[in-house]
Amino acid sequence: MSDRERTVVVVGGGIAGIQVSLDLANMGFDVHLVERTPSIGGRMAQLDKTFPTNDCSMCILSPKMIECANNPRIKMHTYSELESVKGAFPAFEVVIREKARYVDLTRCTGCGDCVAKCPSKVSSEFDAGLVKRKAIYVPFVQAVPKKMTIDKEHCIMITKGKCGNCKKACKAGAIDYDQKDNLITFEASAIVLATGFDVFDVTVAQEFSYGRAKNVLTSLELERMLNASGPTGGHIVRPSDHQEPKKIAFIQCVCSRDKKYKEYCSSVCCMYATKEAILAREHCPELSSTIFYMDLRAVGKGFQNFVQRAKRDYGVEYIRARPAKVEEDPTTGDALVYYENSRTGESIARRYDMVVLCPALVPTLGSESLCSLLGVRIDGDKFVAIPRPADRPVDTSVKGIFACGFCQTPMDIPDSVVQASGAAARVAQALGVS
Numbered sequence: 001m002s003d004r005e006r007t008v009v010v011v012g013g014g015i016a017g018i019q020v021s022l023d024l025a026n027m028g029f030d031v032h033l034v035e036r037t038p039s040i041g042g043r044m045a046q047l048d049k050t051f052p053t054n055d056c057s058m059c060i061l062s063p064k065m066i067e068c069a070n071n072p073r074i075k076m077h078t079y080s081e082l083e084s085v086k087g088a089f090p091a092f093e094v095v096i097r098e099k100a101r102y103v104d105l106t107r108c109t110g111c112g113d114c115v116a117k118c119p120s121k122v123s124s125e126f127d128a129g130l131v132k133r134k135a136i137y138v139p140f141v142q143a144v145p146k147k148m149t150i151d152k153e154h155c156i157m158i159t160k161g162k163c164g165n166c167k168k169a170c171k172a173g174a175i176d177y178d179q180k181d182n183l184i185t186f187e188a189s190a191i192v193l194a195t196g197f198d199v200f201d202v203t204v205a206q207e208f209s210y211g212r213a214k215n216v217l218t219s220l221e222l223e224r225m226l227n228a229s230g231p232t233g234g235h236i237v238r239p240s241d242h243q244e245p246k247k248i249a250f251i252q253c254v255c256s257r258d259k260k261y262k263e264y265c266s267s268v269c270c271m272y273a274t275k276e277a278i279l280a281r282e283h284c285p286e287l288s289s290t291i292f293y294m295d296l297r298a299v300g301k302g303f304q305n306f307v308q309r310a311k312r313d314y315g316v317e318y319i320r321a322r323p324a325k326v327e328e329d330p331t332t333g334d335a336l337v338y339y340e341n342s343r344t345g346e347s348i349a350r351r352y353d354m355v356v357l358c359p360a361l362v363p364t365l366g367s368e369s370l371c372s373l374l375g376v377r378i379d380g381d382k383f384v385a386i387p388r389p390a391d392r393p394v395d396t397s398v399k400g401i402f403a404c405g406f407c408q409t410p411m412d413i414p415d416s417v418v419q420a421s422g423a424a425a426r427v428a429q430a431l432g433v434s
Contacts, residue, residue, distance in 0.1 A: 016194040047227075213327070274307055
């Protein structure tokens with residue numbers, strides 16, 4: 001096979017993108033892994049544990065991230081995007097834009113001296129906005145590559161020509177304020193999309209008071225709070241007064257399964273709410289959790305037993321109801337949840353120390369424009385369309401371009417990994433490699 005015939009582009013560096021890259025590399029393909037953020041790892045890197053086993057998320061993910069970085073057949077392009085794609089299967093001409101980090105990766109050691117001296121602060125995307133990061137930063141402790149990136153929108157030196165503290169602090173001489181974007185052109189035989197998901201902005205659902213009531217959080221914010229490497233060191237605290245909560249309510253299907261917003265089920269919310277309720281009780285032995293749900297969807301292996309264990313061993317209460325609104329008590333900061341008992345029709349108001357919203361999960365920002373660039377069809381919910389899901393479950397509308405994981409339909413981590421391996425096998429089959 002020629003170099004072009006054994007070259008594959010994988011777009012998205014989450015668990016699905018990592019798995020398909022490793023499988024392809026192990027089959028002898030050269031892989032260009034393109035990730036738009038400064039590190040691979042994706043959403044799984046933000047999680048504390050995984051359901052239904054409650055295994056450490058990073059304990060599973062980190063070895064794969066390191067293996068991916070060390071595999072000689074995988075070329076990682078982090079903080080990068082597809083600029084253009086021309087041609088057709090099996091001869092695509094691909095251009096990747098590696099965005100300027102303003103840091104020389106060959107010199108940067110990831111020591112963090114520059115971060116300590118940076119005066120500019122901005123909300124941390126990785127920690128779901130719960131804390132601030134600096135304008136020069138590494139996304140998280142286990143980042144791969146563990147190299148600094150300068151956020152040019154918030155760097156005082158780049159925006160105003162002042163400061164320069166990071167350059168003065170960098171003993172390796174890695175800071176380069178004049179660095180430019182780099183365009184890389186090559187030929188590839190196939191492309192795999194694994195762009196994952198984003199969390200829907202629930203501020204539009206004003207009845208839940210997110211963004212107004214301090215003690216109303218999203219599930220991703222609680223996930224970061226539960227994580228030992230997170231902003232609170234694994235301690236659950238109310239944002240209003242930093243006290244440990246005693247009662248937490250989880251509200252399912254916020255802006256999901258709703259004709260006003262997203263009509264589909266996001267697939268994982270019932271189970272991660274159960275997981276977070278269990279973990280919350282382990283962190284705070286006196287804490288009680290209530291999960292408000294429309295339908296409990298626990299269809300995977302061990303999922304129903306996981307729910308039963310949550311009820312039996314952790315006292316998690318499940319109420320089949322869709323709360324109508326959440327209000328803040330201005331005196332105490334407590335959250336009042338108003339709902340109707342679906343069996344009796346009784347209207348009820350309950351008081352909680354914190355409310356956790358489980359939002360709709362949507363295709364990642366930029367996936368629609370990426371599909372437009374590639375000529376790949378999307379469905380009405382902006383997921384990658386799969387024309388023949390029964391017998392071609394990873395084939396998109398464009399020959400030689402495949403999709404796996406959450407970018408094509410909501411699914412959990414194990415299903416994403418299985419489908420990623422399936423996508424790698426499908427690439428090999430399409431190219432006639434046994």
